[in-house]
Amino acid sequence: GEVSATPEPNESEYLSPVSIGGQTLNLDFDTGSADLWVFSTSLSSSSIGQHAAFDPSKSSTWEDYPGASWQIMYGDGSGASGTVGFDVVEVGGATASRQAVEIATKVSSSFVSDVNNDGLLGLGFSKINTIEPQPQKTFFESVLPKLDQPVFTADLEDDAAGTYEFGRVDTTKYTGMLHVTPVDSSNGFWEFASTAYSIGGTTYQNSGASTAIADTGTSLLLVDDNVAQAFYAQVQGSQLSRTAGGYVYPCSAQVPDFGVQIGSSGFIATIPGSDITFAEVGQGTCFGGVQGNGGGGIQIFGDVLLKQYFAVFNGGNESFGIAAK
Ligand SMILES: O=C([C@@H]1CCCNC1)N1CCCCC1
Numbered sequence: 001g002e003v004s005a006t007p008e009p010n011e012s013e014y015l016s017p018v019s020i021g022g023q024t025l026n027l028d029f030d031t032g033s034a035d036l037w038v039f040s041t042s043l044s045s046s047s048i049g050q051h052a053a054f055d056p057s058k059s060s061t062w063e064d065y066p067g068a069s070w071q072i073m074y075g076d077g078s079g080a081s082g083t084v085g086f087d088v089v090e091v092g093g094a095t096a097s098r099q100a101v102e103i104a105t106k107v108s109s110s111f112v113s114d115v116n117n118d119g120l121l122g123l124g125f126s127k128i129n130t131i132e133p134q135p136q137k138t139f140f141e142s143v144l145p146k147l148d149q150p151v152f153t154a155d156l157e158d159d160a161a162g163t164y165e166f167g168r169v170d171t172t173k174y175t176g177m178l179h180v181t182p183v184d185s186s187n188g189f190w191e192f193a194s195t196a197y198s199i200g201g202t203t204y205q206n207s208g209a210s211t212a213i214a215d216t217g218t219s220l221l222l223v224d225d226n227v228a229q230a231f232y233a234q235v236q237g238s239q240l241s242r243t244a245g246g247y248v249y250p251c252s253a254q255v256p257d258f259g260v261q262i263g264s265s266g267f268i269a270t271i272p273g274s275d276i277t278f279a280e281v282g283q284g285t286c287f288g289g290v291q292g293n294g295g296g297g298i299q300i301f302g303d304v305l306l307k308q309y310f311a312v313f314n315g316g317n318e319s320f321g322i323a324a325k
Contacts, residue, residue: 013028013114013116013117013217013219014028014029014156014162014164014216014303015027015028015029015116015117016029016091016092016121016164018089018090018091018121019088019089019090019091020038020054020059020087020088020089020099020101021054021056021058021059021060021061021062021087021088022059022060022061022088023052023054023055023058023059024052025038025039025052025054025118025119026052026116026117026118027117027118027119027120027121028117028119028120028121028217029120029121029123029154029164029216029217030120030121030122030123030124030215030216030217031122031123031124031154031189031190031213031214031215031216031217031313032124032189032213032215032216032217032218032300033072033074033120033122033124033128033217034122034123034124034125034126034127034128034129034135034138034188035070035072035102035120035122035129035130035131036089036099036100036101036102036119036120036121036122036138036139037070037072037080037082037101037102037103037104037119037120038053038054038101038102038103038104038118038119039051039052039053039054039104039107039111039118039119040053040054040055040056040082040103040104040105041053041054041055041056041057042082042083042103042104042105043104043105043106043107046112047107047112049112049115050115051112051115051117051118052118053118054101054103054118054119056085056087056103059087061087061088062085062086062087063085063086063087063098064085065083065084065085065086065100065131067133068083068084068131068132068133068134069081069082069083069084069131069132070082070083070084070102070129070130070131070132071130072130074217075218075300076110077108077110078108078110078111079107079108080104080106080107080108080111081104081105081106082102082103082104082105082106083102083103083105084100084101084102084103084131084136085100085101085103086098086099086100086101087099087101089101089139089142091121091139091164091166092164092165092166094143094146094147094166094167095143096139096142096143098142099137099139099142100129100131100136100137102131104119120217121139122138122139123138123139123140123152123216123313124138124188124189124190125138125141125185125188125189126138126141126188127185127188128187128188128189140152140166140313140315141315143166143167144315144316146167147166147167147168148167148168149167149168149169149316150314150315150316151166151167151168151169151312151313151314151315151316152164152165152166152167152313152315153165153168153169153170153173153310153311153312153313154216154306154310154311154313155173155310155311155325156216156303156306156307156311157307158275158307162307169312173310173325174309174310174323174324174325175323175324175325176323176324177323178312178321178322178323179262179263179265179267179269179321179322179323180263180312180314180319180320180321181193181262181263181264181265181267181319181320181321182263182317182318182319183314183318183319183320184211184318185318187213187298189213189214189215189298190213190214190215190313190320191211191212191213191298192211192212192213192214192262192263192320193210193211193261193263193264194206194209194210194211194212194260194261194262194263194299194301195210195261195264196260196261196266196268197223197227197230197231197258197259197260197261197268198257198258198259198260198268198270199230199231199234199256199257199258199259200234200256200257200273201257203259203268204230206223206224206226206227206261207224207226208224208225208226208227209223209224209227209293209296209297209298209299210297211297211298211299212260212262212298212299212300212301213298213299213300213301214301214306214311214313214320215300215301215302216302216303216306217302218300218301218302218303219278219289219302219303219304220278220289220290220291220300220302220303220304221258221260221271221289221290221291221300221301221302221304221305222291222292222293222294222299222300222301222302223260223290223291223292223293223299224292224293224299225292225293225294225295227292228247228290228291228292229292231256231258231290232247232249232288232290234256235247235249235253235254235255235256235288236249236250236253236254237249237250237253238253238288244281244285244287246287246288246291246292247287247288247290247291247292248281248285248286248287248288249285249286249288250284250285250286251277251280251284251285251286252284253286254273255273255274255276255277255288256273257270257271257272257273258270258271258273258276258290259271260299260301260305262320262322263320269305269308269309269322270308271289271290271304271305271308272308275289275304275308276288276289276290276304277289278304289304290304306322309322309323309324309325310322310323310324310325
């Protein structure tokens with residue numbers, strides 16, 4: 001079958017309604033991690049706040065996973081942990097009849113304050129699932145055998161609802177060709193080669209990081225530090241601000257187009273300069289959507305890039321494809 005779930009955009013995340021044991025929660029679909037975890041009634045009421053909280057005792061299909069636990073720490077320092085069970089999980093129209101669901105008994109403050117999301121649905125590879133004693137499948141891996149095509153697509157929009165579909169590629173959603181690159185899943189990510197970039201239409205070789213991951217759960221476009229430095233060298237008045245946590249510039253500055261290579265085929269995915277500003281940080285100063293990755297070996301291509309394109313994640317042949325839309 002094929003299904004679609006329409007995420008509600010909120011600032012920097014795309015949320016989709018997910019039914020777990022008949023209870024609906026808004027989860028952040030994250031191709032950069034592989035845990036499906038939810039706010040639960042085991043949390044303190046001050047942690048739950050406005051969030052929807054899953055209550056296993058109210059699900060007739062819930063099954064405990066005795067002795068199992070999970071604990072995740074994201075690259076931005078946020079994290080959560082808790083216990084595990086299995087339940088029926090339904091997204092759009094695809095159903096995983098016995099999906100591992102991770103119950104949060106602890107969540108970090110940034111999740112408490114992000115009142116729009118009630119947890120995460122990881123769409124990375126299950127080798128990085130954090131459940132002990134045995135990692136469990138992601139929702140996508142659970143439903144894969146039942147899908148017409150072993151794929152899911154992400155069609156993220158700027159401040160408007162985007163769409164995730166499982167099991168089909170809606171060719172009416174994009175124009176021109178899909179640029180497809182093989183994925184190396186050995187680190188658990190949708191990771192591919194990326195050794196070139198472009199600024200204002202001129203292409204350069206990336207002497208630093210040589211790979212990148214497609215991460216729908218990251219808002220920004222995190223490139224090799226040398227690449228970020230080269231980009232902002234062409235933005236008048238820009239500076240690396242420790243207080244802002246990255247490169248900022250006068251909101252009136254002229255921002256050049258920026259592109260990154262997707263795979264080794266030579267395709268450069270470009271973002272118009274006018275779409276690169278991520279936020280105003282006050283006093284006419286703007287925070288850029290392109291930032292350095294802090295020296296890690298991989299680059300993290302998040303929503304700043306992905307929302308410009310239609311993306312196809314193929315779990316059958318392990319490839320990643322994007323097309324203009
Ligand atoms: O934790 C993360 C991100 C955080 C935002 C949500 N996606 C996962 N990482 C990025 C990929 C490399 C490992 C760290």
